[in-house]
Amino acid sequence: MEEFDKLPAKVNELVNSFISEPIIGTDRFGITQYSLAMFIAVAILVIILLIFRKKQAASIVPKGRFVNGVEYVIEFARKDLVQDMLGSTWRKHFPFIATIFFFILINNLMGLIPGFHPGTGTMGVTFALALISFIYFIYVGVKKDGGMGYLMSLKPKGVPFPMNWLVWVIEIFSTFLRLITLAVRLFCNMFAGHIVMGTFAILASLFIERFAQGVTLEAFTGAGISLLWLLVLIAIYAVEMLVAAIQAYVFSLLSAVYIQLAEEDE
């Protein structure tokens, strides 16, 4: 099994391919493979939604798989994400949360294409998304109570004197921690998924390479082992499809929860 000796070098090569490199422009100001993929994903999303609008307007009753499929996803985002979480004010926040949900969803799904580096696979994009969400819920809170009022509303009611200030400090700390956890959760899940899928793809390709030395019995056992890795890869691919949808759901659900926490009455 000398194939396993080649694995670390190949995996290193794989990990190096995840470092952002500018395709256009310089290191300081340019478009990396990640942002290019992000633009492509957004373009695809816009095209899908424009076709959806046109087809939906064509008839009163939704017809066909495409229109019904997109409507199902939007309905899911509206019902499970926004209405259940936010209650009466859902209509105000629906556009924001739906935008985040669809942006992450299309990026995650594009990441399942082999060799494609989606926007959510890099820290920059996920951190920007988390920052947008963070600013949005702080804005909602400040708009409701005013700057000082929002800061003070983090202090718990009905807790005796020294403890409530201690809890207040912890609450402020955890509010800023939300920014980091939102960004890192999405990034880690996507990045780890890409690395694992890549590793199994490398294993499958290494064992099939025995055919290069000639068609022998050893080459056929190599093909058998390679098929085994391929089956594992398919299973992991299916899990990653689930993770792609779940992570988009989790990110937008947490954004909705944070907005709800900022908005709720004491």
Place this chain on the structure above:
Amino acid sequence: MGVIGYGIGVIGAGLGIGIAAYGATTSMARQPEVQGRLFTVFILASAFVEALALIGFVVSLLG
């Protein structure tokens, strides 16, 4: 060393998510009609537990 520390730290988060999943599945079995609501709560709870593991990941990268 950082990797080992991260591994130890993740034990807690793993147990936490496991307990959350246990609670969610048992209550779904008892009361299937609140499944949708329970699933949302479960995802939320595991997201909060996961945050601890993620902080560990960041710290292991920094250190």
